[in-house]
Amino acid sequence: MSNLTIFTEFVLMEISSSRELQVMQGLLFLVIYLGALTGNLATVTVIVTDPRLHSQMYFFIGNLSLIDLCCISVTVPKFIVNSLTGSKLISLPACAAQIFLFLFLAATELAFLVAMSYDRYVAICHPLHYGLTITPRLCTQAAGGSWASGLVYSSIHTGAMFRLPFTGSNVIHQYFCDIPQILRIASSDVRFSEFVILAISVGLCLLCSVLLFMSYSNIFSMVLSMHSMEARNKALSTCTPQLAILLIFTISGIIAVLGPIADKASLSNLLTGMFYTMVPPVINPLIYSLRNREINTALGRMFCRYFEFPRTFFA
Secondary structure (H helix, E strand, O other), rough: OOOOOOOEEEOOOOOOOOOHHHHHHHHHHHHHHHHHHHHHHHHHHHHHEEEHHHOOHHHHHHHHHHHHHHHHHHHHHHHHHHHOOOOOOOHHHHHHHHHHHHHHHHHHHHHHHHHHHHHHHHHHHHHHHHHOOOOOOHHHHHHHHHHHHHHHHHHHHHHHHOOOOOOOOOOOOOOOOOOEEEEEEHHHHHHHHHHHHHHHHHHHHHHHHHHHHHHHHHHHHHEEEEEHHHHHHHHHHHHHHHHHHHHHHHHHHHHHHHHOOOOOOOOOOOHHHHHHHHHHHHHHHHHHHHHHHHHHHHHHHHHHHHHHHHHHHHH
């Protein structure tokens, strides 16, 4: 026990020892991060500032964009700084914070996706009761419950993972503190408690999957029974973006959970981590703006107001 080393920092993955390549990958991640930041921030801004978008559906979309904005900010900035400075280290508190925030945001996003599916189910299958069922108060309660459930889940998960010190190794073969990598170097007691929590998590995810499947099955059954092509296209235009986001989130989650745990640094390991941490926040704003006519139009109005002000000022 006297020779036991307790680690207080971790060594993150390094793809290349070349300083030039490290700077290039840092700049590439910076461009991707700024793109995701701009897209999600624009979506949140236009929903908050445009009165035409102050409805229940866009309330949920705004929260989802805020989650994506925060989610990509949890892991990518640290990697950018490490790449540009040539560092590979991350402290134990920073590592725990990354895992806590990532779990918190992922669990919250899943809860919001379930709430959004119910919102679209009521809007399409029971349109006459929509105003009475999906009230602003219910939306606020659903949002508060989603954020609170994510907070509770992440606190339990992170507390169980970091309740014992790390003594075997401090090398993480990923560009951020990935849960499978932390479990790989954790003690057997921590792994056992985590497997119990993960089993419960799988059960909760299956329950959410059943609710999502039921909602979208009823939605598409109703859409296919519509005789009016205009009504069918309008219904599809409001639910297909959310369904696309759900599919991206599901695929990312499957890759994160079922992907192989790497024993050494590799490019495929980096690309796997990039997919489930960076692709959803980058793709989701594009889905909103390209598939949602109201948001696309509101963005146009917002940019027109922004560029019209200088011309009026100098006239």
